[in-house]
Amino acid sequence: MSTAFLLPNTDGSVFGSVHLGYVVVQSQHLTDWRRFGAEAIGLHVDELTQDVMRFRLDDRECRFLIQRGVTEDLMAMGWQVDDHQTFDRVVKRVTERGVPIAEGTTEEAAVRGVERLWRFAGPKGITQEIFTAPVRSARPLHMITSGFVTGDAGMGHVAITTRDPQGLHAYFNTIFDSRLSDYIDENVGGMNLKIRFLRVNERHHSVAIANVQQLKIDPVRTKAQHVNIQAATLDDMLSAHQRVRELGFTMAWSVGQHTNDRSLSFYCVTPSGFELEMGWNPVTVGPEREATWEPATYKGISIWGHTPVGENVLSKLHQFATIMRNARHAEVCVPELTGAPR
Numbered sequence: 001m002s003t004a005f006l007l008p009n010t011d012g013s014v015f016g017s018v019h020l021g022y023v024v025v026q027s028q029h030l031t032d033w034r035r036f037g038a039e040a041i042g043l044h045v046d047e048l049t050q051d052v053m054r055f056r057l058d059d060r061e062c063r064f065l066i067q068r069g070v071t072e073d074l075m076a077m078g079w080q081v082d083d084h085q086t087f088d089r090v091v092k093r094v095t096e097r098g099v100p101i102a103e104g105t106t107e108e109a110a111v112r113g114v115e116r117l118w119r120f121a122g123p124k125g126i127t128q129e130i131f132t133a134p135v136r137s138a139r140p141l142h143m144i145t146s147g148f149v150t151g152d153a154g155m156g157h158v159a160i161t162t163r164d165p166q167g168l169h170a171y172f173n174t175i176f177d178s179r180l181s182d183y184i185d186e187n188v189g190g191m192n193l194k195i196r197f198l199r200v201n202e203r204h205h206s207v208a209i210a211n212v213q214q215l216k217i218d219p220v221r222t223k224a225q226h227v228n229i230q231a232a233t234l235d236d237m238l239s240a241h242q243r244v245r246e247l248g249f250t251m252a253w254s255v256g257q258h259t260n261d262r263s264l265s266f267y268c269v270t271p272s273g274f275e276l277e278m279g280w281n282p283v284t285v286g287p288e289r290e291a292t293w294e295p296a297t298y299k300g301i302s303i304w305g306h307t308p309v310g311e312n313v314l315s316k317l318h319q320f321a322t323i324m325r326n327a328r329h330a331e332v333c334v335p336e337l338t339g340a341p342r
Contacts, residue, residue, distance in 0.1 A: 014089050015177040017082040018200045020154035021134060022062050022112060023227055024076035024127075025272055026069035032271035033066045040244045040268075041229075041278065042145030042236070052111060057148040057229060061113030061135045063155050072272040074224040076119070076127040077158055078112060079176070080134060087132050093175050094120050097336040104129070113137075123168050124160060124223045125332040128175070145240065147232035153203035153284065156228040159277075161220045163331055165211040167338040169196060172207055174337045176200045181285065182260045183297040191215070195301075197260060202284045204261040218331060226267060226275035230282065237264065237280040244268045256305020258282075259298040267306075 027033055030053055037043040037055045043064070044056040055064035081087045094101050104117040115133040122128040148155075162168050172178040178198040186193045192214065197205035210225060212218055231237040241255055244266075252275050253267035265279035285293055 012089055013177040014081065014086045015179060016201050017086040018090075018176045019080045019082075019152065020077065020156065020158070020206050021060070021080040021114070021131065022065060022078040022155065023074055023158065024065045024067065024078070024112070024129075025270075026067055026071040026073060026075050027272045028068065028070065028072065029271040030066060030068055035247065036249060036271055037064070037066075038143070040247050040249050041240050041276065042143050042243070044141045044143040048111065054111075054113070056137070056141060056143075057155060058141075058150045059136045059138075060150075061137045062111070063150075063229075065112055067111075073222045074126060074158070074227065074272075074274055076129050077122070078114070078117065078129040078131060080154070081130055081132055084132060087130065090130055090175055091118065094337065097174075099334060099336050121334045121337075123164075123171050123333055124162065126158075126160075126223050145231065145236045147236070149230040149232055153201060153230075154206055156230055156279075157203065157206045157208060158227055159208035159210065159225045160223070161210045161212050161218050161225050163211075163213040163215065163218060164333055164338075165194070165196060165209050165213065167333055167335075168207075168209045169198065170338040171334060172198050172200070178207065179293075180295045181205050181293070182295045184260055184301055185297060185299055186301045191219075199285055202286050202290075204282050204285060220274075222272070222274040224274050226277050227270075228265075228277040228279055230263075231278055231280045234264065234280050237266070237278050240278050241266045251309040253306045254309055256302040256307070258306075259300055259303050260296075262303075265306075 034045055038045045046054045051068035053066040054062045057063045081090060091101060099120050101118050101120040104119060109117050113135045114131040117129050117131040119127050119129045178200050181197040181199050181204050184195045194211045196209045198207045200206050245251055250269040252269050255266045257264050261282040263279040263282035265277050267275045267277045270276050
């Protein structure tokens with residue numbers, strides 16, 4: 001694929017006007033999700049019905065939407081766009097390439113904590129939703145964490161494994177003018193990974209793309225490998241790490257520091273099987289850095305720590321079984337949005 005399609009668009013860039021607003025999860029394990037979110041991670045929980053739960057991190061009504069359903073997975077990413085001009089540009093980019101875009105119902109918007117939303121197809125079957133007006137709540141947060149860093153940087157990031165890394169890179173460039181922050185080369189369990197990190201605003205990355213194209217199949221069962229949120233303080237992050245372990249939730253990677261964005265974090269397994277990374281103090285690419293930022297390649301994910309937790313024969317067999325299940329399913333892509341000429 002030509003690298004020309006991976007450069008930011010020049011006809012009215014939306015870079016900096018897009019922010020990850022929420023994620024949508026479908027699960028049968030709402031009781032476990034409530035315990036995980038409220039007691040382990042320390043989030044504010046609103047149980048709307050016996051089948052719908054929301055987590056808050058800040059004054060937004062919804063950052064995580066957990067809905068009862070048979071698919072244990074991340075189903076959608078919700079993106080806030082700052083204004084109607086930005087919204088119109090994104091819609092045009094999608095529709096002019098022949099990809100259907102549909103307005104969500106009033107009920108769907110309300111449960112996501114937004115006034116209105118529109119959705120279109122996304123890579124790996126993760127629906128992309130866009131909105132302009134989040135609903136804010138004056139109700140106080142009831143959570144055991146002091147706070148989270150959101151704001152203009154959005155709620156965090158989503159990491160995705162794929163056998164089509166160039167396609168995913170082009171997808172997020174096409175719709176959001178994403179910019180490449182850097183790469184990481186890493187060997188995980190004997191598998192060489194090249195991970196690219198894409199930013200759409202000052203956050204170092206809102207999307208991370210792990211290249212597994214050297215494999216015949218994607219070894220990760222879920223559509224997303226992990227979702228990240230950023231703790232306000234180091235104490236918040238370390239206290240959550242302790243609670244996750246004490247409450248018996250599965251820890252995936254111990255506390256460590258990343259090479260590229262320098263964040264300290266740990267990874268644990270959510271009740272739906274994808275991981276949650278809770279991080280602290282990553283670098284940002286603010287206006288003073290944006291003009292001179294040059295992507296680099298880092299050797300290894302971590303400066304220190306981030307060692308795998310609980311690796312044993314049983315877990316290896318479980319991974320093998322997961323790979324075999326995934327072999328039956330081709331990776332979902334959206335070729336119209338992966339670099340076709342404008």
